[in-house]
Amino acid sequence: MTKLFLPSIEVTGRRIGYARVSTADQKLRMQLDALKAARCDRVFKDHGISGGKANRPGLDEALKTLKRGDALVVLKLDRLGRSVQHLSDLLVRLGNEGIHFCSLAEGINTTTPGGKLVYHLFAAFAEFNRDMIRENTVLGLAAAKQRGARVGRPRALAIDEILEGHRHVTQCGIPIGLVAERLEVSHATLTRGFRRAGLCYLN
Structure with missing residues (x-):
């Protein structure tokens, strides 16, 4: 049984809860309670x-x-993030927008000094990972060009490639042209992939 941490969430705004279960036959009751x-x-x-x-x-x-001053509350961290990277990026986004975060099972509460420390650790991880992605992208392109690999050839993109490419462009700040070259497609092909997946991209 999950041990709950029921903190005093001191916020000027509202407490907004989020609950998720993976399959249709699972119950939300424990999270909702x-x-x-x-x-x-x-x-x-x-x-x-x-x-x-x-x-x-x-x-x-x-x-x-x-909104600024609100708090997002979940029962457990894994209810929120798809991965450590996604969770880190999301918590950084919330912090930058002045929104607090609380995970009851892990006892994380960013309205407290200890919770703020956890936030800064996630922020540091997110920045480190973005730097590594940029470096690996540049090195990969350089290696491909040195091998004489042909870049920009038309091909269909898998959905995971589209999602990863979109994250590199929108969250890591890598130019879409470089991301397209790394995926060995044209700028137009990658842009069409974003549209096909319903992802926003401002050219």
Whole structure:
């Protein structure tokens, strides 16, 4: 049984809860009870949706609802992030927007000094990972050109390549041309891939 940490979440705004289960036959009750005990003002849910999915309607709505001074509350960290990188990027985004975060099972509460330390650790990890991606992308392109590899040839992109390419462009700041070359497609092919996956990209 998950041991809950029910903190005093001192925020000027609202407590917004988020709950998720991966399969249709799993129950949300334990998460909803915990979020109620944490006095959440509103709770968003994703039922039968894997954490690996890029689009989670409940989480998307929760993130749209959050305002500066609010707190996002979950039962466990794995209910929120698809991966450590995704979780790190999300927590950094929340912190930059003045939104607090609380995970009841892990006892993380960014309204406290200890919780702020956890936030800074996630931020440092996210920055380190972005730097590594940039470096690996540049080295990969240089190696490909040295081998005389042909870049920019038309081919279909898999959905995971599209998602990774979009993250490199929008979160890591790598020019779309470099990302397209690394994937061995044209700029236009990668842009079409973003549109096909419903991902926003401002040219």
